[in-house]
Amino acid sequence: MYGIEHGGNLIAYWHIALAWVASAALGTTFVGSVLFLRYRGHFWSRLAHSAGELGFLFATLTLLLGSAWGKVIWNSWWEWTDVRLVTFLIVWFIYAGYLVVSSATDPNTGDRYTAVYGVVGFVTVPISYASTRLWTPTFHETTIGNPEVSANIDPTTLLVTVVAATFLYVYLLGVRIQVHEVEDRLRGRTGGRR
Template structure:
């Protein structure tokens, strides 16, 4: 029942997001009219949802360190993989959008870009550490990494408030934002990507369960 609801939610919210982005949202942002500006809605949605995914990795790692249940380990790693994927897409879509708005694919002077790149590198490291685990002790190291690495996520989110932003503005909670973002389209797009995240999480956790069954089956047959 839950799986069917998530699939339908992903489809309906995704379709609504596409209709709103291409049918109603303005392609003019920061005074520049360009069709590529519409990518901003999915760029922001991907960035937000990647943070949710990495927060799930943090919580899964905390609970694994506390209770050592296989479920928590699967949850943390599945969310870490999807969060890393979404963070990668965030950087790619942001680069495309930045080329239109800033006439530059990348700006090292922007605090949000640099701190988000650090998040991306940290979670690339988490996946490398997890992939090298062979026993429960190694998995604990990956979980500790998942807990400590999460500190980079809120720092990146708050970067435009902690330091003077060069290009990025604080979008949420900023009444003076000049990006000309349509609130309804943004909310629906965030909802669509969140549903997609939930769907992918379900698929990845099931794959983890199958991997565990194969692993224990092979170990039993030896």
């Protein structure tokens, strides 16, 4: 009952939940960036930046748990032939770049550049999700509720895990927005991303 397959499933539940939350956070970065470009409200900049930070964190955890899951299931830490894995790594690099642009630009004028990067960079998220449908679907077969596959994922357990990870993300997002607001006040700024 608690053999290798079970351990792989336990990793997979959190891997999938963290991938969902990473995508949601990066989607929030996109929405916050669009709203900042439209209305120039400082809240939208803080929202986008906070979500970008958390999206990068959750994307990092997704890659780490995905590698651990791959080691258990396929006896390999990384498979360059897995298109979803490679495209999600590209997403990770894009959002690492988002954080670099955000920290390297002048806080008073750089919000616009960061927002544009957040909008353009989001294109990689749906491409990563659809990658197995666009290219070769070798590794990511349907596992949710499919007893035919070795890594059968129970839908109820997955739902509980996704909801828990989502609540964690929403809580951390609120905390990060408040931290950025306090940082702005300490710097004597009335707005901006930090």
